[in-house]
Amino acid sequence: MSGMVEAREAQAHPMIAVPTHDELVEQLFVRDLKMFVMQSLEPTQQAISARVAPEIVAQASNNPVDDLRERMLGFESFKTWLGLKRESQRQLWAAVGGSVERQADELEALADIPAPRGSVTVDPAFAAPDYIARGDIHLMPGGNAHDDGSVLQGAVMDRGGAVYMLGRNGGMLNDLRGQTAIAHLLTIAPDIQPSRILDMGCGIGTSTVPAAICFPDAEVHGIDVGASMMRYAHARAEHLGAAVHFSQQSAEHTDFESGSFDVVYSCVVLHETSQAAMANILAESRRLLRPGGIAIHLEVPLIHTFGDLWQELSAELEAQFNNEPNWRGALSADYAQLMRAAGFADVRAGYQSTAFDARSAPKEFGDTSHGVFRSWFVTSGRA
Numbered sequence: 594m595s596g597m598v599e600a601r602e603a604q605a606h607p608m609i610a611v612p613t614h615d616e617l618v619e620q621l622f623v624r625d626l627k628m629f630v631m632q633s634l635e636p637t638q639q640a641i642s643a644r645v646a647p648e649i650v651a652q653a654s655n656n657p658v659d660d661l662r663e664r665m666l667g668f669e670s671f672k673t674w675l676g677l678k679r680e681s682q683r684q685l686w687a688a689v690g691g692s693v694e695r696q697a698d699e700l701e702a703l704a705d706i707p708a709p710r711g712s713v714t715v716d717p718a719f720a721a722p723d724y725i726a727r728g729d730i731h732l733m734p735g736g737n738a739h740d741d742g743s744v745l746q747g748a749v750m751d752r753g754g755a756v757y758m759l760g761r762n763g764g765m766l767n768d769l770r771g772q773t774a775i776a777h778l779l780t781i782a783p784d785i786q787p788s789r790i791l792d793m794g795c796g797i798g799t800s801t802v803p804a805a806i807c808f809p810d811a812e813v814h815g816i817d818v819g820a821s822m823m824r825y826a827h828a829r830a831e832h833l834g835a836a837v838h839f840s841q842q843s844a845e846h847t848d849f850e851s852g853s854f855d856v857v858y859s860c861v862v863l864h865e866t867s868q869a870a871m872a873n874i875l876a877e878s879r880r881l882l883r884p885g886g887i888a889i890h891l892e893v894p895l896i897h898t899f900g901d902l903w904q905e906l907s908a909e910l911e912a913q914f915n916n917e918p919n920w921r922g923a924l925s926a927d928y929a930q931l932m933r934a935a936g937f938a939d940v941r942a943g944y945q946s947t948a949f950d951a952r953s954a955p956k957e958f959g960d961t962s963h964g965v966f967r968s969w970f971v972t973s974g975r976a
């Protein structure tokens with residue numbers, strides 16, 4: 594692993610599945626394969642597209658993206674890239690899943706927290722929204738809502754997520770999105786001392802723990818659709834010394850009282866939902882805030898105005914081959930407009946520089962993306 598990953602792994606928590614030598618070698622192979630696909634094969638496809646796209650534009654086609662796809666499919670390297678992109682993702686979960694399964698008993702024992710500071714509530718009657726239930730997002734077998742009464746799906750998501758991000762999102766803690774969302778909060782409200790904070794779509798709590806650590810006196814909640822994820826998130830947070838209350842519920846309609854939070858945020862959730870759900874989640878974050886409270890929604894830093902054919906085709910391929918239901922919708926949304934429509938004032942939309950530590954990070958927010966992993970797209974507003 595790179596020096597950064599090793600350094601961060603030293604700080605990781607006991608809940609993360611620990612690979613054997615051979616499992617680690619396999620996980621590193623998958624990581625390197627994904628790097629190769631992304632850094633060596635993909636730029637070639639972009640270069641081919643740059644040659645082909647002007648011809649398609651000149652033809653004034655009604656469906657330029659479909660036409661570009663057709664033309665690209667004529668290139669063997671494009672098909673190889675696409676095949677390897679999907680296959681490396683499948684291999685990722687296979688490599689991590691087997692390693693987690695082997696440690697099932699140890700992980701369950703570690704998840705049995707004798708005197709928890711936070712809590713976990715699961716809802717056996719919970720029905721996952723369609724966009725979650727209809728496919729395995731990121732090709733993770735079973736999907737986000739999968740539950741067999743254990744913590745294992747959460748454990749797969751934790752280790753797999755860190756490998757998926759290629760170690761570039763805070764190593765094994767995978768927490769830079771949360772640090773960055775909180776850094777944004779401190780950028781726009783440096784003296785804020787929230788007493789209640791909610792992380793919507795918190796997954797296994799990687800982005801929730803930074804809020805609990807940054808604001809130790811606040812009551813911090815995290816919600817998501819998966820019971821296994823919630824159990825694992827709870828155990829993980831406890832081992833990291835963070836008091837968080839996790840509950841299984843949809844961010845579209847929660848059971849929290851109106852006006853009961855000072856801060857509500859989400860990290861890379863909206864692109865896994867739907868157009869209707871995005872509006873519902875923004876509206877729910879507004880409903881939950883007390884007057885003057887702040888909502889922050891962080892997304893991948895690739896937001897762009899559509900028109901670049903390669904970007905459009907890439908968005909479609911990501912949706913299709915990595916089961917990202919709303920990738921294109923989330924990347925092309927007008928967030929400032931959506932936030933205003935949800936009733937927010939003081940709306941901001943831009944790029945927050947990636948923070949390793951929310952408190953000490955430079956508080957840089959502006960119109961320019963510094964690129965993937967160097968900045969995150971953020972929209973925020975006040976109730």
Ligand SMILES: C[S@@+](CC[C@H](N)C(=O)[O-])C[C@H]1O[C@@H](n2cnc3c(N)ncnc32)[C@H](O)[C@@H]1O
Pocket residue numbers: 722725737738770771793794795796797798799800816817818819842843844845859860861862865866870
């Ligand atoms: C890419 S993950 C990000 C998890 C976490 N926020 C992080 O930064 O690591 C997106 C999460 O959003 C959750 N999600 C999607 N729709 C949701 C909904 N309607 N309610 C709650 N969670 C949702 C998914 O289950 C998934 O865990």
